[in-house]
Amino acid sequence: MTAYIxxxxxxxxxxxxxxxxxxxxxxxxxxSVMELSTFLLFALIGYADGGVAPxxxxxxxxxxYVDPMPQALVLTAIVIGLATTAMLMATIIRLYRKYGTFxxxxxxxxxx
Amino acid sequence: MNPLxxxxxxxxxxxxxxxxxxxxxxxxxxxxxxxxxxxxxxxxSIYSAATAGTNPSVYYVGGWEPVKGIxxxxxxxxxxxxxxxxxxxxxxxxxxxxxxISYIKRFTSDNFYYALFCLxxxxxxxxxxxxxxxxxxxxLEISVISAYALVAFGVEKNELEASFKYQVLGSxxxxxxxxxxxxxxxxxxxxxxxxxxxxxxxGYDRPFYIFVELLILSGFGIKAAIIPFHAWxxxxxxxxxxxxxxxxxxxxxxxxxxxxxxxxxxxxxxINESVAVLIxxxxxxxxxxxxxxxxxxxxxxxxxxxxxxxxxGYVVLSVGMGMILISRGVRxxxxxxxxxxxxxxxxxxxxxxGLLFLNAGAIEYTLGTRDLKEMGGLGKSMPxxxxxxxxxxxxxxxxxxxxxxFSKIIIIIAxxxxxxxxxxxxxxxxxxxxxxxxxxxxxYAFYNREDxxxxxxxxxxxxxxxxxxxxxxxxxxxxxxxxxPGIRDAILTPATDILTDPAKYKDLVIGI
Numbered sequence: 180m181t182a183y184i185x186x187x188x189x190x191x192x193x194x195x196x197x198x199x200x201x202x203x204x205x206x207x208x209x210x211s212v213m214e215l216s217t218f219l220l221f222a223l224i225g226y227a228d229g230g231v232a233p234x235x236x237x238x239x240x241x242x243x244y245v246d247p248m249p250q251a252l253v254l255t256a257i258v259i260g261l262a263t264t265a266m267l268m269a270t271i272i273r274l275y276r277k278y279g280t281f282x283x284x285x286x287x288x289x290x291x
Numbered sequence: 292m293n294p295l296x297x298x299x300x301x302x303x304x305x306x307x308x309x310x311x312x313x314x315x316x317x318x319x320x321x322x323x324x325x326x327x328x329x330x331x332x333x334x335x336s337i338y339s340a341a342t343a344g345t346n347p348s349v350y351y352v353g354g355w356e357p358v359k360g361i362x363x364x365x366x367x368x369x370x371x372x373x374x375x376x377x378x379x380x381x382x383x384x385x386x387x388x389x390x391x392i393s394y395i396k397r398f399t400s401d402n403f404y405y406a407l408f409c410l411x412x413x414x415x416x417x418x419x420x421x422x423x424x425x426x427x428x429x430x431l432e433i434s435v436i437s438a439y440a441l442v443a444f445g446v447e448k449n450e451l452e453a454s455f456k457y458q459v460l461g462s463x464x465x466x467x468x469x470x471x472x473x474x475x476x477x478x479x480x481x482x483x484x485x486x487x488x489x490x491x492x493x494g495y496d497r498p499f500y501i502f503v504e505l506l507i508l509s510g511f512g513i514k515a516a517i518i519p520f521h522a523w524x525x526x527x528x529x530x531x532x533x534x535x536x537x538x539x540x541x542x543x544x545x546x547x548x549x550x551x552x553x554x555x556x557x558x559x560x561x562i563n564e565s566v567a568v569l570i571x572x573x574x575x576x577x578x579x580x581x582x583x584x585x586x587x588x589x590x591x592x593x594x595x596x597x598x599x600x601x602x603x604g605y606v607v608l609s610v611g612m613g614m615i616l617i618s619r620g621v622r623x624x625x626x627x628x629x630x631x632x633x634x635x636x637x638x639x640x641x642x643x644x645g646l647l648f649l650n651a652g653a654i655e656y657t658l659g660t661r662d663l664k665e666m667g668g669l670g671k672s673m674p675x676x677x678x679x680x681x682x683x684x685x686x687x688x689x690x691x692x693x694x695x696x697f698s699k700i701i702i703i704i705a706x707x708x709x710x711x712x713x714x715x716x717x718x719x720x721x722x723x724x725x726x727x728x729x730x731x732x733x734x735y736a737f738y739n740r741e742d743x744x745x746x747x748x749x750x751x752x753x754x755x756x757x758x759x760x761x762x763x764x765x766x767x768x769x770x771x772x773x774x775x776p777g778i779r780d781a782i783l784t785p786a787t788d789i790l791t792d793p794a795k796y797k798d799l800v801i802g803i
Contacts, residue, residue, distance in 0.1 A: 190470075197459065197463070203455070206459060210463075213463070213466050214462070214466060217466045217469050217473070221469070224473055224476060248476070252425055255429060256428075259429065259436075259465075262436055263432070263436060263458070263465070266439055266440060266458065267455075267458050267462070270439075270443055270451055270458060271455070273446055273451050274452070278448065286452055286455075287452075288452055289453060289530070
């Protein structure tokens with residue numbers, strides 16, 4: 180249970196960062212923290228205490244296996260997260276070239 | 292096994308790669324190739340609508356059929372509701388791609404544009420066809436990542452800022468959705484929508500699922516820009532190139548947001564009254580606040596973007612009313628009417644909002660401005676744009692005989708019959724304010740002024756743009772036929788049936 184609570188705290192840390200930071204790159208980092216906490220939650224769900232890799236051993240039916248499904252899903256989600264982060268970073272670089280600053284308070288052309 | 296189903300994802304996905312590879316060697320290749328493949332998809336979706344509406348089908352990826360009622364592989368489901376969405380996506384997609392032939396000449400590197408366009412179409416087709424939660428997430432990400440890139444396609448200050456906002460909020464939504472999927476998997480150990488529904492036997496952990504429902508609702512609410520989560524939409528939709536605005540507003544917020552909210556809350560979760568009331572309230576809020584935010588706008592595309600929020604409010608409102616009635620277990624036929632009205636408005640909104648954004652693009656293409664105050668007197672020099680935008684404006688404000696009138700009247704009748712008089716009053720009020728707002732748009736853009744300031748050298752936009760706008764305006768008129776009983780039974784009734792009867796969906800996917 181502690182692991183799940185720590186995972187939730189990590190999510191909140193990321194959320195705090197997204198809300199309070201003024202620097203574009205720091206916002207991106209906070210988003211990555213949130214993302215990783217979600218992945219961690221997903222991986223924890225498949226975890227079984229004392230479990231081994233799920234290669235079925237007929238001689239010992241009492242063995243505990245971890246659930247491989249969340250691991251496969253998290254791998255897919257990590258690849259997607261990579262694409263999102265790359266896209267976000269590319270946007271930040273272009274924003275810096277246009278505005279000459281990373282400060283979110285000075286990037287406010289759009290409103291209303 | 293319907294062999295057409297995987298093609299809806301495979302064709303645009305491979306089209307994106309072919310665009311990038313061959314477009315490099317043959318000049319102008321992707322410009323003509325992309326509309327052709329999306330036209331093929333559109334004809335396939337119309338064919339499917341004619342056949343699959345009454346006879347839904349399932350495709351098991353890799354041939355992994357369910358074993359003893361337990362699905363082992365990924366499945367893709369084509370039922371009445373998916374087919375409706377496929378038609379919207381591919382027809383609006385084709386018209387936008389065709390429109391882009393002239394429009395995109397303003398930008399460099401059109402290969403990238405068309406490749407991203409194909410990827411976005413592939414992602415949305417995948418979202419509406421998938422019957423598996425995690426697959427939905429993957430396809431959703433494919434479509435929204437391409438949308439992030441397309442919003443920023445102009446790479447000027449405004450576009451980049453809008454895209455950054457969209458990306459931060461969109462990523463936040465993705466984490467909520469992923470956490471929701473993880474929690475569902477934790478409880479049920481399966482990801483298949485029909486199979487998850489099977490595990491919700493009486494006596495299951497209700498409070499846990501309420502939490503998951505709220506997580507999923509806020510995730511998809513951000514993607515669909517329902518009112519408390521709407522901050523990104525006006526920026527993103529007004530900064531994107533116009534054909535992409537038409538795609539985002541006409542299709543993406545529906546496929547990535549509204550479709551999934553409706554699908555998951557009917558076919559996956561058990562409907563309960565508190566969540567249904569919450570959804571109806573969100574719908575009513577976005578309907579009213581969206582239109583009040585729209586009325587003060589002077590930028591055409593921002594005005595249209597705020598109207599998207601408001602019109603999506605109608606859809607969410609009427610589907611929510613249906614959910615309330617179903618959860619109370621009373622007056623099933625009125626619930627069916629409300630849901631059918633919502634889905635009908637969803638289809639209509641794709642037609643008229645797509646058309647309005649294409650009109651805005653045509654005006655921007657000619658004048659180079661989006662400010663209503665600098666326009667005027669375009670009615671004579673751009674007759675096709677003027678006529679089609681008049682049809683679309685009347686359609687969105689609910690003037691007969693255009694399609695918007697029929698769907699709004701169905702929603703209002705359903706609200707009155709279900710005795711939600713206040714909601715019916717709000718729907719009528721919002722419709723009137725919408726009319727006022729679009730009369731302002733018509734007057735300032737097309738009539739108002741006769742002086743020489745904008746007259747010089749203004750002529751009608753090139754043929755591909757006119758063609759797309761005319762076809763869209765014809766759709767606005769033809770879609771009003773859907774209100775008549777015979778046609779409604781063939782197209783809208785299968786969609787509402789599959790939504791209101793989860794057992795039917797389960798039988799379809801898992802088999803009996």
